[in-house]
Amino acid sequence: MEQTLTADEWERLRRFHFARVARRYAVRRGVLRHLLGRYLSIPPSEVSFVYGPQQKPALAEPLAKTGLHFNLSDSGELAVYAFAVEQAIGVDIEDHRDYPDARQLAQRFFSPAETAWLSQQPDEQISLAFLRCWTCKEAVVKALGDGLMAxxxxxxxxxxxxxxxxxxxxAPAGKWSVHLLNPPAHFSAALTVTSPIAAIHEQHFHFRL
Ligand SMILES: CC(C)(COP(=O)(O)OP(=O)(O)OC[C@H]1O[C@@H](n2cnc3c(N)ncnc32)[C@H](O)[C@@H]1OP(=O)(O)O)[C@@H](O)C(=O)NCCC(=O)NCCS
Structure with missing residues (x-):
């Protein structure tokens, strides 16, 4: 994977403090390059990126003219890559951790309707309920490119x-669609695109690191 990375990606790789985190970035970015290369029928090392004001990566010209959009997210040992044509896409995956302060976090980050929904959930399911809502919201703001600044x-x-x-x-774009994905047990994931979803193809694959 490292062989496909460009000078700026190597620069980022070197800035990671922990080798494990750096290795995960190399794999994450290398796999992205391979998948995009397959879609675009070019070698992975020839995929080039530009970055939005909040660092959302997108294809650089002339590749951008293909209309291919992508986004990715990782959590624990899993990553999710999402691709769409002619529409912005955002994706988020989170592993199921405990959020004892889920109700307080909701007051800070959720809308009144989401907070009201969460308040109706039983205590034993509060972390899962929080994550379900959170992944959807993060997928939306990642489609937009604003991230958590939104x-x-x-x-x-x-x-x-x-x-x-x-x-x-x-809403900054027209008709948005939100879709809850089916990741393996102990994960929640959601994706968003800025138009109606006609079809979703989900594929699972494994890397041994
Ligand atoms: C985007 C954001 C929500 C991702 O949070 P996260 O849960 O830590 O990370 P995820 O695993 O879900 O996603 C990471 C991937 O999303 C993509 N990404 C990065 N910034 C993004 C953005 N603004 N919008 C959408 N996708 C973004 C990248 O592909 C990244 O993968 P990489 O680290 O291999 O490059 C968060 O980083 C954010 O809010 N960024 C914007 C604010 C900011 O920090 N700006 C920096 C200005 S210099």
């Missing part, structure tokens, strides 16, 4: 509806 309390992901709805009166 006004998280101003929009609601109604993930309790089928299909989940996004309620955002001042």
């Amino acid at each position: 006004p998280l309390q101003e929009f609601t992901v109604a993930h309790w509806q089928t299909p989940p709805g996004l309620i955002w009166p001042t």
Whole structure:
């Protein structure tokens, strides 16, 4: 994977303090290059990126003209890569940790409707419920490219509806879709695109590090 990385990616690799974290970045970025290379029919090392104001990576010109968008997320030993054509995409995966302060976190980051939903969840399921909502919100702000700088309390992901709805009166794009993914046990994941979803193809693969 390291052989496919560019000088700026090597620079980032060197800045990581812990070897394990650096190795995970190399694998994460190397796999991204391989997958994009397959979609674009070019060698992984020839994939080139540009970065948004909040560091969201996207394909550089002339590759951007293909209309291929992507996003990725990792947590623990899992990573999720998401690809879409002609529409922004955001994805988030989180492992199931305990959030004893989930209700306080919700007051800080969730909309009133999401906070109200969370308040109805039983204590023994509060961490899972929090994560379910969080992954949806992070997928939305990652599609946008703003990350956690976005006004998280101003929009609601109604993930309790089928299909989940996004309620955002001042949404920066048209019709958004939110989809809850099916990661392996002990993970929650969601993806968002900025138009209706026609079909989703999910593939799982394993790397031994
Ligand atoms: C985007 C963000 C929510 C990701 O949080 P996270 O849970 O730690 O990370 P995830 O595993 O879900 O996603 C990481 C991947 O998302 C992508 N990404 C980075 N910034 C992104 C952004 N602003 N929007 C969407 N995707 C982004 C990258 O591919 C990154 O992978 P990489 O580290 O291999 O480059 C968080 O980093 C953020 O809010 N960033 C914006 C604010 C900021 O820090 N800006 C820096 C200005 S210099």
